[in-house]
Amino acid sequence: MSDRMMRQGLLRLSTIVGIAALCPAAMADDLGGSEACLAGKLQRADWVQSSKALDEETGRDLRHFPPDRIVDYLHMKLQMRFDDLDDMRFTATETLRFEPIGTAASAITLDAVGLDITAVTLDNSAVEHYQDDETLTLRFDPPLPLGQPQEIVIEYVCDHPYTGLFFTPSSPQAPHYTAQVHSHGQPETNRHWFVSHDFPNERMTTELIVDVPSGLAVSSNGRLVSHRDDGRRAVWHYLQDKPHVYYLVSLVIGRFAEIDIGGADSARPGLPMTVFTPFGTEAHVAMTFRRTPDMIAYFEALFDEPFPWDKYHQLIVRNFAAGAMENTSATTFATSFARTPLAVTEGIIAHELTHQWFGDLVTCKSWEHLWPNEGWASYGEATSSAHIIMPLSRGLATNTVSKCCA
Ligand SMILES: [Zn+2]
Structure with missing residues (x-):
């Protein structure tokens, strides 16, 4: 995911905690005063308070960060x-x-x-x-x-x-x-x-x-x-x-058109690669996502580490708010990528693909260390453009890039 989207997510999170801190009385009523809030036979007891995430009086987060692993x-x-x-x-x-x-x-x-x-x-x-x-x-x-x-x-x-x-x-x-x-x-x-x-x-x-x-x-x-x-x-x-x-x-x-961009003739045989896209967008998406196998083969050599997962899905869904997201072996894209020009799409494909190693295989322990994830993804985006996207564009046909990105 991009830095901007991530900052917005963390801002929303801190706002929620901030609101909780402003409303300790309301929280105390909700948490302890109502029988409806008590699950099963429990009365609220000290052990609940001792392991809770928030101080009910102040809203202060009681956990150490990263949160303790009990x-x-x-x-x-x-x-x-x-x-x-x-x-x-x-x-x-x-x-x-x-x-x-x-x-x-x-x-x-x-x-x-x-x-x-x-x-x-x-x-x-x-x-x-x-x-x-x-x-x-x-x-x-x-x-x-x-x-x-x-x-x-x-x-x-x-x-x-x-x-x-x-x-x-x-x-x-x-x-x-x-x-x-x-x-x-x-x-x-x-x-x-x-x-x-x-x-x-x-x-x-x-x-x-x-x-x-x-x-x-x-x-x-x-x-x-x-x-x-x-x-x-x-x-x-x-x-x-x-x-x-x-x-x-x-x-x-959902219901999707499914495009197989892998196969024995691809640059990365043996790895299932499917793109899920809205019906009617198959031709454009097959063109803009087709270099994914080349990128995977390139990154495997660059990082000296095989693609870490069993398959690679790329899914273009409706109402996705974050642009694109590197979920493990299943990256999600916003609807716009069903129509986005080649040059823009390939950069994001490379970015999310790099995250499969940096962010997914190796993950930051806490959010203040998010920058290595995004730093590597930005590097992958740039180096893929220089070593894969542009050379292939020149070698294949210049009209592929010039037609969609002029
Ligand atoms: Zn990212």
């Missing part, structure tokens, strides 16, 4: 069901595998905003939990022993998320304008659609199993394990089996 999150399996994309909601079962580090774990706090959490279990037994506007806190009594893997299962409903997961409804006046869903997690908005340690100092493998109406395409991180479609419902199963960070977890659902 446990090591190893794997997230997220099973989701969308009955109808126009409903703007889904039900989910999230399984988190983790192990305590440093000491036995008596309580952990996860980021979760606006999720209707209906159950939390560990080994089929209910877990005491407390939810407020920002977090979900779990209590373990006796504490979970050091170094032993555990699995918690969280059942919830996500209904009209405020941000993080964006629903574009269909339009009765435009039959081709079909419903879509896309995510955008940077810097800290994925917490609006799944429970997470939503900060880049934690990495884990992820797995999304997405149940949608038949005929819809689904993209997420990693490789496609399976796809079943019985003509009524379809289930897509993606596995990201190399660890990555929460903000790069991605989901896109």
